[in-house]
Every structure is written in structure tokens, then in C-alpha cells.
Amino acid sequence: MKKRVLAVLMSGMMLTSLLAGCGAGDDQKDGGQGGGTDTQKEQESDTGSEGHEEVTLTLWWPGSGDAYEELANGLAELVEAEYDWIKVDPLVIPWSDYDAKMNVAFSGGTAPDLFGVGLNTLPNYVQTGNLADMRAELGEDWDGWEDIPENIQEYTTYEDVWYGVLMCDLRPFMWRKDLFEKAGLDPDTPPSTKEELMEYAEKLTEYNDDGKVEVAGFQIQTSGFSDQTLFSAMLMCGISDFWDENYDLTLLEPEVVEAAEYCKSFVDNGLCDYSEGIATTSFTEGLAAMTLNTACNELGNLKETIGFDNIGVAEPFMDGVNFVGGTIVCANKNSKNMEAAMLAYEVMASTKGCELAGTTAGFCPPRESALEAYVAQAPEIYGPIAEILPKAKTYGPLNPYFADFRQGAIMDNMEQVYYGKVDVKEGLKNAVDAYKQLREERDANN
Amino acid sequence: MPWMLINNYGRSEMQITKRSSGRRSLSPYLYIAPAFFVYAVFILIPLLCAIVFSFTNYNIQNMKFTGLANYARMLGDAKFHQALLNTLLYSFFVVAVNLVLGLLLAAILGQRWFKGSAFCRSVLYIPYIVSPIAASMIWLYLYDSKVGVVNMVIKGLGFSGKSWLLDEKTALPCLIVMGIWQGVGYCMVVYFSALKNIPDYLYEAARIDGASAVTQFFKISIPLLSSTTFFLLVMTMISSFQVFAQIMVMTGGGPLSSTTTIAHQIYENAFVKYSMGYASSQAVVLFAIVLIFTLIFFKYGNKEGDVELD
Structure with a gap:
């Protein structure tokens, strides 16, 4: 009998302390970070309220x-x-x-x-x-x-x-002045056309003893959020939306194909070796000489790591349109x-x-x-x-299928393109098909 | 096995309690109630929820019953097939190498002539207790194409370096090597203690009969370690099927999905694409795969009957 009473008491105490623990969490939440709408402290303010x-x-x-x-x-x-x-x-x-x-x-x-x-x-x-x-x-x-x-x-x-x-x-055109000088280019004059950008990239790309890209001339994001580089290239090619007002993708428009082929040509020309993982941060890490894919939020870091003396930021690039x-x-x-x-x-x-x-x-x-x-x-x-701000562009009208576009369609398929598994047109077509399928599934579920 | 003994003791006590009082006593249930409560809240109920969600299109905001749609989708999902293949490959190599290498290391470290056995065991065991995230960061630097030690060694030998984790052919093997590094110490320690429990007189008798060291190892050690091997097989298989942190930190499942695993796909679908229902169905499939493998191992691997299923 004593054992049973003891067991009941112990069980009760442990359950109480467990629940009390949960309760304490709630109290903490109410006064703290995750509280949301339950977080107000309804106390009279005694000064100036x-x-x-x-x-x-x-x-x-x-x-x-x-x-x-x-x-x-x-x-x-x-x-x-x-x-x-x-x-x-x-x-x-x-x-x-x-x-x-x-x-x-x-x-x-x-x-x-x-x-x-x-x-x-x-x-x-x-x-x-x-x-x-x-x-x-x-x-x-x-x-x-x-x-x-x-x-x-x-x-x-x-x-x-x-x-x-x-x-x-904002994603302005940024370049490394010190690397421009090293490559014999005028550090105060950035490229002003697509063709010039490619020429500059050829001069700026540095290789190691194994012939691998050590510093990419121009930063192309080949894995992860590859949509960002592609969009900047699309803006250069004169098209400014990934989708129309009905959220149908424009990826098969000739200008988009041209933009994707332009991005891919950096890889094909050995200016940006995909296997070196040229990612969002490569300009920030000193692994790329020019970029249209580095956020202005990174400038604080760049000031510390590379120094503003070594960085140039272009006036509105080409047609004056940048990604925001x-x-x-x-x-x-x-x-x-x-x-x-x-x-x-x-x-x-x-x-x-x-x-x-x-x-x-x-x-x-x-x-x-x-x-x-x-x-x-x-x-x-x-x-x-x-100066860029008033003309800056985003992907298109806000799209409720954005996650399907990015995670389900463009990222995987552009990676296939950069790794040479499919050609540009096929990759973009696959992306469109994947997006359509995911969109239909989402509509059916909702 | 300790948990097996507890199980038997528990059963015996229950039988005694039932016999002596003539009715089922409440005390044992009350003793386990707090532990069961925690188990139910954190394991059992989420498990049941996952099974229920797997038949819905749950996306945090909405939930509709969709029958077997998620399972049908899985059949046509190339990324899931890739994840399944990667998981099987990863598990096969990690489990096989860990068991073989762990046994060999235990056998070597257990020899009387081996000096510094305790130190070596500690060193080999440390990776097992290192956080997977910290271990992943270490290996990320080791594999780095520019400043990584692996490439430095290879270049020192006169070969050209590689971007190990960004090449679809080498990324998964790199993760397997890391998995082996992390798990071999655990297998070695368990084998080591199991080897110590084998009575010396068996080896003595074999020596008198003229058996060589190799024969003793294969005819005495390995058969008597079968229950330990079985235990390690199940445990390492379960943990390797759940590999996630390394993938997340080191490769993110890429390049070209060459390192994505089922656990990684579950995360992607649940917390990146918010397809909780689909992710739940993948979790149920992972659970079923692990269960099937475990049952197969119990049926064919547990010949001694040392480990009870119930």
C-alpha cells in the first residue's frame, strides 16, 4: 500500500513539474520574444503615458x-x-x-x-x-x-x-578596382555592354596551377538561387519579368533563353568553373572580380574585408535597370x-x-x-x-507560386544547365513544365 | 543486452505481482507513467500525427484529406528516388565499413602487446560524441578546394586537387568517408568490450589444439560476437538512414541532388516548400524502410536468439 501511495505521489510530482515546465515556457514567452498577440503587459505606466x-x-x-x-x-x-x-x-x-x-x-x-x-x-x-x-x-x-x-x-x-x-x-553592378588594375583595365571605367562585360571577364579571370578558376571574372551563381543571376542577365537583355500577370512563366521567351545562354557562356568559356562553386558570396569572399548579384546589404562587410578603395559601384548599369x-x-x-x-x-x-x-x-x-x-x-x-532605386525591378507581379518557381522549377533546372546535363532551352522548358505541374497541384490542394 | 534484461526483469516482476496478489497491480504502471507521458508527447503522438498527415495535403495553413495521393506522387518523384538511392548507398557503405573496421580496430587495440590502447580508443571515440554540425564544419574545411588539407596532401603527392563537394561523382563518397570517421569509434568500443567478455579458456583450448591467431579470430571471436554485431548492425543502420545534419551543412543535397537523402527531402518538403503532408508521407516511408530492414535483421541476423523483439 505504501509503495502504491509513494508511486502515485511520485508520478503526480513528476507530471506536475513537467506541466509546470511547459507553463513556465508560456510565461516566459508572454514576457519575451515569441509572444506575439499575447505579449502585452497591461500595466499602468507611471510616466508620461x-x-x-x-x-x-x-x-x-x-x-x-x-x-x-x-x-x-x-x-x-x-x-x-x-x-x-x-x-x-x-x-x-x-x-x-x-x-x-x-x-x-x-x-x-x-x-x-x-x-x-x-x-x-x-x-x-x-x-x-x-x-x-x-x-x-x-x-x-x-x-x-x-x-x-x-x-x-x-x-x-x-x-x-x-x-x-x-x-x-538592391543589386548594383560592383567591381574590384584592384583586380581591374592588375588585369590592365581602367579601374574607374566599368564595362557598359554585354559584350564588354564578357571581354572584361576574360581579362579578369585568374587560374591556379591546375588550370582551375581561382578568381572568376564575373560572378555567375550556378547553384542555389541561380534565378538571381539569370534575372540580372534578363534585365540586360531587355526583359524584366519572370512571369506575366497570370503568373505564367516567360522562361521560353527568346530574350530569356538568350539571357540564360549568356550566363552559361561564362561557364562554357572557362571564366566561371561551376565546380568551384561560384555562389552568392563569391564577390564578397574575393573570388569574383565583377558582380550583379551582391546585395547592397553586403557593403558593410565589403568595407571591412576588401575596403571601399578597392570597390567600384556603377551608375545605373546599361539600360539603367537593376534587380531589387x-x-x-x-x-x-x-x-x-x-x-x-x-x-x-x-x-x-x-x-x-x-x-x-x-x-x-x-x-x-x-x-x-x-x-x-x-x-x-x-x-x-x-x-x-x-540613383538605381527609382528604376529598379523585381521579378514581376508578386507571385503566390513563387516557392514552386524557385525551389521546384528554376534552381534544379538551371543547375542541370550549368552542369551540362541539358542544354539551355531544354532546361528552361523543364523548369516551365515543373512549375506548371506544381502550380496545378497547389491549386488542386487549395 | 541491458535493455533486454530490464525487459525480462520487468516481465518477471509483473508475473510475480500478478501471482502474489491475484490481480494486476497498478504500481508498475504508475512508476512508468511519467516516462510514458514524455514518450507519448514527444514520440508516439507525433508519430501518429505524421501518419495521419501523410494522407492529407497539410501545409500549415490548410489540411484536406487526399487519400493515397502523396504516396502516388512519391512514385513519380525523381528527386525522392534519387534520395532513396543515395540513402541506401550511404547506409550500405557506412554500416559495412564501420562494422568491419570497428571489429578490426577492437581486435588490434585489445592485443596485450599494443601500448596506448586506452589513448587510441579515446581518440577514435571522440568523433562519435562531436556534434554533427561541428564535425561537418571541420570536414567542410578539410575538403575545401583551395585551402583544404585533402587537396594539400593530394597536391603534395603530385596530383591535381579537386572540388570534392561540388562534383556530383565525389560528393556522396566524401560524405560516406565522414560518416565512417564519425561512427567507427562507437563500433570499436562496443566490439572491444564484447571481445573482453569472451572467456580466455576458449582461446587457450584452441591454441592447445594448434589453432592459429587468424583461425581463433574467425572460429571463436566472430561467432561469439554475433549478437554484438547484430546489435551494432541495427543501431548503425538506423542512424545512417537518418543522416541529415552533414548533408544540410556540407552540400545542401547537391550538386544535382547527388547527396540528397530521404531525411533531407523530408526537411526540404516540410520546411522549404511547406508540403507537410507530402513530407509526412516520406517520413512514413522512411519509418517503414527502417522497420523492414530491422525485421529482416532480426529474422536472419539474430540466430542466437539473444535479442528479443518484444
């Missing part, structure tokens, strides 16, 4: 590294300086985990009040039904409408609803602190907030009023980027 209850908002930002931490913390401080009754609890989450965490948070009702969203994934977030219509929330008299270029406003509009300010990740991506600042329409969230949003999307994004994480600020501070950091580097 003018009758407002003190609230804590959560802010999630995708990215990793000190610069993003600095940005998220800086935005929180800006808001807190403006409104002493609003506390902002920032959390920076690596891109690789971000969408999964956000999806889980939306499903579980613990999504943050304010959060960043990758430009191309916006439609998927909209489908969750959690994003606030920011035009309605901010009102027509918001000063941003006059201050943000039209193209940038348009890129964050999906099905006639505007979802927020885009902190821009970025992070949209969005708000949770189901936030329990909508009033506070909107006040915080206005601060984050203000000129000061945009300046902060430009001076910490290296985003090109979307507001024209914030460009001065951005350019002032290093006019010869940031000046051309600011």
Missing part, C-alpha cells in the same frame, strides 16, 4: 549578424524614445528558419505584432490572413506616399492592397495592440527608421528623405545605389 497602459510589442526581423541585431534594437529604441508607454521586444531570426517560425507562429496565434517579410514571399503571408492593409491603417495623409518612389510602393502591393514599406536590397529585393515591414492585423503597433510602425517607417536601416543593415532606404544620410556614409559607393 497620458492615460495609456504600457504595452509590449514584439518585432521579428529576418537576417543574421550584428548589423541586423543593431537594426532591430535601434528600431525598438526609436519607438521607445517616441512613446514611453510602448516597449518593443525585437528578435532577429536567420532567414533559413524565418518563414517556418512565422508560419508556426501564425498557426499557433503567437505571431509578432510587427515583422519583416521577404519581398517574394509576401503572397504566401497574405494567404494566412494575418497581414494588415497598411494603406488603410496609415491613412491617405501619411507622409510616406510622397516620399517613397512609385515603383517601390507598387512592389509591395498585392491584389490592390499595400502591405508595407520595403527596405530595399528586400524586406517589407508588415503589421499583424490580429494584433491585440493595434493602436500601439501602428504608432510604432509609423516610427519604424519614418525617415529616421529608414535612415537606420541604411546605416546599420545596409538596406537602401525607400524614402527619398532618408537617402541623404545613406549616401553620406560613402558617396562614391552609396550614391550610385540611390
Whole structure:
């Protein structure tokens, strides 16, 4: 009998401590990072809150590294300086985990009040039904409408609803001045046509003793997000959309085939050996002499590693059109602190907030009023980027099938092309077929 | 095996309890209740959920019953077929080499003439306890085409280097080598202790009968190690079928899907493409494959009957 009583007591204690552990997690969450709509601390503020209850908002930002931490913390401080009754609890989450965490948070009702969203994934977030219509929330008299270029406003509009300010990740043409000098090229004159770009790449490519590419003349992304290089090449070839307004791919258009063949010719000409893994970071790592595929967010790192003296940034390249991506600042329409969230949003999307994004994480600020501070950091580097902004292009109208396009169609098939398994046309056709199939499956499932 | 003994002891105690009291006692169940609760929450319920999700199109936001559609899709999914082939190749080589090499190392380190056995065992065992992510980073540097030690050695021998992880022909073998490096220490330690448990008089008798060292190894050691071999076979097979961290860190499944495995495909479908339903069906298939292999090994590998299935 004693044994049984003891067993019951022990079992009870262990289960209680287990459940208490879970409970403690919830408490922590409420006061901390992952709380989302349940996170407000409803306590009376005792200073300057003018009758407002003190609230804590959560802010999630995708990215990793000190610069993003600095940005998220800086935005929180800006808001807190403006409104002493609003506390902002920032959390920076690596891109690789971000969408999964956000999806889980939306499903579980613990999504943050304010959060960043990758430009191309916006439609998927909209489908969750959690994003606030920011035009309605901010009102027509918001000063941003006059201050943000039209193209940038348009890129964050999906099905006639505007979802927020885009902190821009531009891809300017960048080159290594020191390597230009080494190759006998004028370090202040970048190539200005496709043909010149190829010629320059031939002169700039360096080989090791085994005949392998040591430094690629021009950075071509042959694995992973190969869509980015291809899109920049498409812009050079005069076509500016991966898909039309019905989300049908344009990959079989002659200009796209031409652009893909142009990219492939760097590999075929031995200027960019696919087996050396010329990836997104190769320019940053000093393994490529020219790039159209390095985000302006990387400039902070480049300043430290290569030095701004050795880097050139071109004025709007060729037809003046460059690729833009970025992070949209969005708000949770189901936030329990909508009033506070909107006040915080206005601060984050203000000129000061945009300046902060430009001076910490290296985003090109979307507001024209914030460009001065951005350019002032290093006019010869940031000046051309600011000029690119009003004409910069993204992949096309925001596409709800973007994941199918990127992960299911283009990445695998362009890799097949670069590795010489199929020719360019066949690879692009396979990509179109794969996309169609995945799109049909997605439509059937929804 | 320890867990087998616990199982038998548990059964005996249950029988005794039942006999002595004439009815089933509640105490044993209460003792295991907390552990079972944890097991149910973290293993059993997720497992059942995965099976249920595998018949749906679950994508975090929506869920509709789709019958066997996910399983039918798998039949036509070339990437999954590639992943299955890669997983089988990886498992076959890692398991086979680990068992053979682990036994040989244990036999050598167990010799009286071998000095520094304890040190060597520790060194060989360390990779097994190193985090797979940390180990992957180490090997990433070793295989690096420009500054990697592997290429330095090869170039030192007068050959040209290679981008090991970016060549579709060499990427998977590179991962297999790493898998062997990480697992051989574990096999060696288990074999070592099993060899120590073989009574000396058997070897003595064999020596008197004129058996050579090689004959003793094949006629005494290997047969008496069959239950250990069987145990290691099952355990290493299960862990090798689940290989993921190395793939994720070192190759991301590429190039050209040459290193993608079933576990990697499950991750890709679940957390990159958000096809949770499809990923669940792949997880169920992986579970079925591991179960089938385990049952086959139990049927044909457990001749001594030392290890009980229930």
C-alpha cells in the first residue's frame, strides 16, 4: 500500500513539474520574444503615458549578424524614445528558419505584432490572413506616399492592397578596382555592354596551377538561387519579368533563353568553373572580380574585408535597370495592440527608421528623405545605389507560386544547365513544365 | 543486452505481482507513467500525427484529406528516388565499413602487446560524441578546394586537387568517408568490450589444439560476437538512414541532388516548400524502410536468439 501511495505521489510530482515546465515556457514567452498577440503587459505606466497602459510589442526581423541585431534594437529604441508607454521586444531570426517560425507562429496565434517579410514571399503571408492593409491603417495623409518612389510602393502591393514599406536590397553592378588594375583595365571605367562585360571577364579571370578558376571574372551563381543571376542577365537583355500577370512563366521567351545562354557562356568559356562553386558570396569572399548579384546589404562587410578603395559601384548599369529585393515591414492585423503597433510602425517607417536601416543593415532606404544620410556614409559607393532605386525591378507581379518557381522549377533546372546535363532551352522548358505541374497541384490542394 | 534484461526483469516482476496478489497491480504502471507521458508527447503522438498527415495535403495553413495521393506522387518523384538511392548507398557503405573496421580496430587495440590502447580508443571515440554540425564544419574545411588539407596532401603527392563537394561523382563518397570517421569509434568500443567478455579458456583450448591467431579470430571471436554485431548492425543502420545534419551543412543535397537523402527531402518538403503532408508521407516511408530492414535483421541476423523483439 505504501509503495502504491509513494508511486502515485511520485508520478503526480513528476507530471506536475513537467506541466509546470511547459507553463513556465508560456510565461516566459508572454514576457519575451515569441509572444506575439499575447505579449502585452497591461500595466499602468507611471510616466508620461497620458492615460495609456504600457504595452509590449514584439518585432521579428529576418537576417543574421550584428548589423541586423543593431537594426532591430535601434528600431525598438526609436519607438521607445517616441512613446514611453510602448516597449518593443525585437528578435532577429536567420532567414533559413524565418518563414517556418512565422508560419508556426501564425498557426499557433503567437505571431509578432510587427515583422519583416521577404519581398517574394509576401503572397504566401497574405494567404494566412494575418497581414494588415497598411494603406488603410496609415491613412491617405501619411507622409510616406510622397516620399517613397512609385515603383517601390507598387512592389509591395498585392491584389490592390499595400502591405508595407520595403527596405530595399538592391543589386548594383560592383567591381574590384584592384583586380581591374592588375588585369590592365581602367579601374574607374566599368564595362557598359554585354559584350564588354564578357571581354572584361576574360581579362579578369585568374587560374591556379591546375588550370582551375581561382578568381572568376564575373560572378555567375550556378547553384542555389541561380534565378538571381539569370534575372540580372534578363534585365540586360531587355526583359524584366519572370512571369506575366497570370503568373505564367516567360522562361521560353527568346530574350530569356538568350539571357540564360549568356550566363552559361561564362561557364562554357572557362571564366566561371561551376565546380568551384561560384555562389552568392563569391564577390564578397574575393573570388569574383565583377558582380550583379551582391546585395547592397553586403557593403558593410565589403568595407571591412576588401575596403571601399578597392570597390567600384556603377551608375545605373546599361539600360539603367537593376534587380531589387528586400524586406517589407508588415503589421499583424490580429494584433491585440493595434493602436500601439501602428504608432510604432509609423516610427519604424519614418525617415529616421529608414535612415537606420541604411546605416546599420545596409538596406537602401525607400524614402527619398532618408537617402541623404545613406549616401553620406560613402558617396562614391552609396550614391550610385540611390540613383538605381527609382528604376529598379523585381521579378514581376508578386507571385503566390513563387516557392514552386524557385525551389521546384528554376534552381534544379538551371543547375542541370550549368552542369551540362541539358542544354539551355531544354532546361528552361523543364523548369516551365515543373512549375506548371506544381502550380496545378497547389491549386488542386487549395 | 541491458535493455533486454530490464525487459525480462520487468516481465518477471509483473508475473510475480500478478501471482502474489491475484490481480494486476497498478504500481508498475504508475512508476512508468511519467516516462510514458514524455514518450507519448514527444514520440508516439507525433508519430501518429505524421501518419495521419501523410494522407492529407497539410501545409500549415490548410489540411484536406487526399487519400493515397502523396504516396502516388512519391512514385513519380525523381528527386525522392534519387534520395532513396543515395540513402541506401550511404547506409550500405557506412554500416559495412564501420562494422568491419570497428571489429578490426577492437581486435588490434585489445592485443596485450599494443601500448596506448586506452589513448587510441579515446581518440577514435571522440568523433562519435562531436556534434554533427561541428564535425561537418571541420570536414567542410578539410575538403575545401583551395585551402583544404585533402587537396594539400593530394597536391603534395603530385596530383591535381579537386572540388570534392561540388562534383556530383565525389560528393556522396566524401560524405560516406565522414560518416565512417564519425561512427567507427562507437563500433570499436562496443566490439572491444564484447571481445573482453569472451572467456580466455576458449582461446587457450584452441591454441592447445594448434589453432592459429587468424583461425581463433574467425572460429571463436566472430561467432561469439554475433549478437554484438547484430546489435551494432541495427543501431548503425538506423542512424545512417537518418543522416541529415552533414548533408544540410556540407552540400545542401547537391550538386544535382547527388547527396540528397530521404531525411533531407523530408526537411526540404516540410520546411522549404511547406508540403507537410507530402513530407509526412516520406517520413512514413522512411519509418517503414527502417522497420523492414530491422525485421529482416532480426529474422536472419539474430540466430542466437539473444535479442528479443518484444
